[in-house]
Amino acid sequence: MFGIKKKEKNRVLFSADYVYVNGTHKRKYGVLTENGRIIETGKREIIREQFPFTKEVKFDGALYPGFIDSHIHLNMLAKTFEGTDARNFATTNEIKKVASSIDGEEVHIFNFDFNKATENEWELLFNNTNTPLIVISSDEHTVFVNRALLNKYEIAVKEYEGGVVAKRNGKFIGILKDRAIENVRFIIDKPASDESIRKAINYLLSMGITGITNFDYEIFDKLEKADKNKELKIRTFQGIKCKLLDDAIKNSVKTGQGGTFFRIGPVKCFLDGSLGSQTALMNEKVPFNGMQTLTEEEFQQIVKKANGNGLQVAVHAIGSKAVDMALNAFSKSGKPEMRNRIEHMQFISEDDLSLIENTEFIASMQPAHYKYDKNLLQKYGLEDYPHAYDWAFLLSINKVVAFGSDAPVVPPNVPEGIYTAIFRENEKNITLKDAVRCYTENGARANFFEKEGGRIIRNMNADFTLLNKPLTEDFDSERIKTIATIIKGETVWKK
Numbered sequence: 001m002f003g004i005k006k007k008e009k010n011r012v013l014f015s016a017d018y019v020y021v022n023g024t025h026k027r028k029y030g031v032l033t034e035n036g037r038i039i040e041t042g043k044r045e046i047i048r049e050q051f052p053f054t055k056e057v058k059f060d061g062a063l064y065p066g067f068i069d070s071h072i073h074l075n076m077l078a079k080t081f082e083g084t085d086a087r088n089f090a091t092t093n094e095i096k097k098v099a100s101s102i103d104g105e106e107v108h109i110f111n112f113d114f115n116k117a118t119e120n121e122w123e124l125l126f127n128n129t130n131t132p133l134i135v136i137s138s139d140e141h142t143v144f145v146n147r148a149l150l151n152k153y154e155i156a157v158k159e160y161e162g163g164v165v166a167k168r169n170g171k172f173i174g175i176l177k178d179r180a181i182e183n184v185r186f187i188i189d190k191p192a193s194d195e196s197i198r199k200a201i202n203y204l205l206s207m208g209i210t211g212i213t214n215f216d217y218e219i220f221d222k223l224e225k226a227d228k229n230k231e232l233k234i235r236t237f238q239g240i241k242c243k244l245l246d247d248a249i250k251n252s253v254k255t256g257q258g259g260t261f262f263r264i265g266p267v268k269c270f271l272d273g274s275l276g277s278q279t280a281l282m283n284e285k286v287p288f289n290g291m292q293t294l295t296e297e298e299f300q301q302i303v304k305k306a307n308g309n310g311l312q313v314a315v316h317a318i319g320s321k322a323v324d325m326a327l328n329a330f331s332k333s334g335k336p337e338m339r340n341r342i343e344h345m346q347f348i349s350e351d352d353l354s355l356i357e358n359t360e361f362i363a364s365m366q367p368a369h370y371k372y373d374k375n376l377l378q379k380y381g382l383e384d385y386p387h388a389y390d391w392a393f394l395l396s397i398n399k400v401v402a403f404g405s406d407a408p409v410v411p412p413n414v415p416e417g418i419y420t421a422i423f424r425e426n427e428k429n430i431t432l433k434d435a436v437r438c439y440t441e442n443g444a445r446a447n448f449f450e451k452e453g454g455r456i457i458r459n460m461n462a463d464f465t466l467l468n469k470p471l472t473e474d475f476d477s478e479r480i481k482t483i484a485t486i487i488k489g490e491t492v493w494k495k
């Protein structure tokens with residue numbers, strides 16, 4: 001008797017106007033859960049009749065499987081809570097204002113669009129600001145530091161292969177691109193405070209996100225500790241730095257290890273830079289050179305080693321040549337069951353179409369990058385590139401595409417991402433059902449989580465995102481709001 005009563009206590013019926021089950025919005029539906037797991041779904045009235053005494057949480061709105069953002073930089077996102085967001089800054093004058101309003105300390109500025117300033121302006125900022133200053137572009141592939149910052153840390157700027165140290169008349173003007181960012185990497189990679197990390201996680205939960213792949217390794221220890229103290233509030237699949245592959249293997253670290261909230265994710269490597277900093281590595285003739293960070297041979301060895309030791313690989317490849325290298329390495333040296341991932345995959349060469357069909361991989365893509373990169377595509381004459389940001393093509397040949405944001409590069413806004421993907425022009429639009437799948441089921445698959453989450457069906461975790469209204473084919477992403485975020489049956493965020 002008592003046993004049954006106790007069980008009843010942990011049973012909760014979640015019901016909502018709409019529940020998203022198997023790609024359709026079910027009206028007046030219910031999801032019966034027990035100890036944070038789904039045990040039944042069906043018409044709310046029918047479940048209610050069968051379980052008249054079960055506690056019910058009744059929602060107005062639409063209940064979705066918890067959204068998974070498969071590409072997050074959690075440390076950088078947390079640090080944006082400590083610095084200044086320059087997304088709306090139009091000139092370097094605004095940077096100067098921020099820098100001069102703070103005395104003595106160090107100023108960090110994020111999300112500045114470097115295309116908005118001239119070399120001359122940077123040179124002035126470099127020499128004429130007294131507060132140590134660091135400015136990071138929204139795609140994090142370009143960084144500006146001033147002389148005061150170099151002095152503070154006694155940095156003698158070095159050249160790096162695969163990087164740019166910007167000079168004017170032979171003199172450094174403060175701009176570092178890609179590998180050259182190594183000069184100040186220790187400043188950028190400093191872990192954010194626990195408080196900022198908490199804020200960042202709370203922000204993600206407020207956006208309806210229940211799970212993330214976090215590629216910022218710097219806060220691994222902090223997140224692991226928070227998890228041990230039962231303080232980690234979002235499911236985190238934690239990436240491992242490529243450089244640490246041998247260490248990881250030595251310590252028998254494997255993808256998927258961990259508990260409810262903190263698990264080992266993929267090993268993260270880079271093959272090229274970004275479009276915004278003109279360092280994406282392309283096969284085609286483009287007005288920039290691109291940058292290659294690993295040779296094909298080196299990367300193949302990494303894939304072989306990682307996969308052979310139970311580690312998934314996630315590789316940053318934006319340009320078509322980088323994507324080609326990733327595909328080759330996965331097909332030659334990868335194990336299909338390790339679900340190797342290509343992060344971004346923004347450009348695909350026509351020559352690679354059959355290689356794509358015949359290679360096992362997961363495409364981890366960010367719809368909002370397309371939205372914010374449109375002007376860059378135009379600038380570099382790439383607006384008619386046949387397979388740019390082409391999740392539609394990849395889905396059409398049954399590839400697993402997992403969506404994410406790359407936050408803080410772009411805001412972690414799932415409805416906006418879905419909107420961008422379904423209203424894409426030039427027949428590259430995908431269905432609402434597919435777009436939702438890329439943020440749920442496919443995200444789960446990319447993180448080896450599909451047996452536990454990503455869908456509202458029996459035996460899955462009760463991870464839900466409650467929106468104020470259902471996403472329909474004609475929704476307005478600005479009117480869609482998250483009302484509650486639920487993980488394992490617990491409400492972890494509420495409006």
Ligand SMILES: [Zn+2]
Nearest residue numbers: 071073215406
């Ligand atoms: Zn990233």
